[in-house]
Amino acid sequence: xxxxxxxxxxxxxxxxxxxxxxxxxxxxxxxxxxxxxxxxxxxxxxxxxxxxxxxxxxxxxxxxxxxxxxxxxxxxxxxxxxxxxxxxxxxxxxxxxxxxxxxxxxxxxxxxx
Amino acid sequence: xxxxxxxxxxxxxxxxxxxxxxxxxxxxxxxxxxxxxxxxxxxxxxxxxxxxxxxxxxxxxxxxxxxxxxxxxxxxxxxxxxxxxxxxxxxxxxxxxxxxxxxxxxxxxxxx
Numbered sequence: 001x002x003x004x005x006x007x008x009x010x011x012x013x014x015x016x017x018x019x020x021x022x023x024x025x026x027x028x029x030x031x032x033x034x035x036x037x038x039x040x041x042x043x044x045x046x047x048x049x050x051x052x053x054x055x056x057x058x059x060x061x062x063x064x065x066x067x068x069x070x071x072x073x074x075x076x077x078x079x080x081x082x083x084x085x086x087x088x089x090x091x092x093x094x095x096x097x098x099x100x101x102x103x104x105x106x107x108x109x110x111x112x113x
Numbered sequence: 114x115x116x117x118x119x120x121x122x123x124x125x126x127x128x129x130x131x132x133x134x135x136x137x138x139x140x141x142x143x144x145x146x147x148x149x150x151x152x153x154x155x156x157x158x159x160x161x162x163x164x165x166x167x168x169x170x171x172x173x174x175x176x177x178x179x180x181x182x183x184x185x186x187x188x189x190x191x192x193x194x195x196x197x198x199x200x201x202x203x204x205x206x207x208x209x210x211x212x213x214x215x216x217x218x219x220x221x222x223x224x225x
Contacts, residue, residue, distance in 0.1 A: 033212075042215055043156070045212040048212060056211075056212055090155050098207055100144050100146070100205065101146070101161055102158070102213060103158065104157070107154075107155050
């Protein structure tokens with residue numbers, strides 16, 4: 001158990017809908033990262049928050065947004081969902097702001113039908 | 114942008130055999146990490162490397178940070194069935210301020 005908690009584990013929704021994925025980092029970790037994993041693209045970095053502030057953005061679509069709350073949990077919001085958004089979404093956390101030694105949650109499997 | 118090429122894409126080996134996989138980058142990294150992912154789970158950190166030339170072991174696993182800072186390899190000795198999974202390399206350049214970049218993974222199958 002990495003100590004990173006992601007909910008829900010599975011999510012099935014329809015095109016055009018909006019969903020929210022939730023992540024609680026390991027106790028003491030200030031950074032939260034979101035990654036998308038699909039079969040053909042591997043693990044793609046989406047966004048990084050450190051102590052409540054956005055630190056870096058990767059290949060995150062404009063339809064997607066995230067935030068980190070004062071209690072350090074994070075939410076990833078996906079809107080106007082398309083079939084191609086179906087993927088595993090991972091949250092990871094680390095102590096500091098420098099990415100090293102990321103600890104991953106078990107992921108949310110999103111299926112858009 | 115930065116790219117990581119991980120090879121081989123997949124491996125099918127017999128229990129007890131040694132395994133080697135590697136990662137190359139188009140640019141310099143100053144951190145290399147190796148992760149393993151089991152089905153239905155998130156990647157788990159195996160080994161972290163921070164210095165060019167560094168050789169680090171974790172049980173039957175050994176990884177090295179290449180001298181050029183553009184490559185790394187992971188060796189698994191005397192493989193066992195529970196070694197099955199997807200192995201990912203990941204690298205980062207702190208000075209460039211870029212995110213941790215992942216390779217596409219090596220899928221390892223072990224037959225007993």
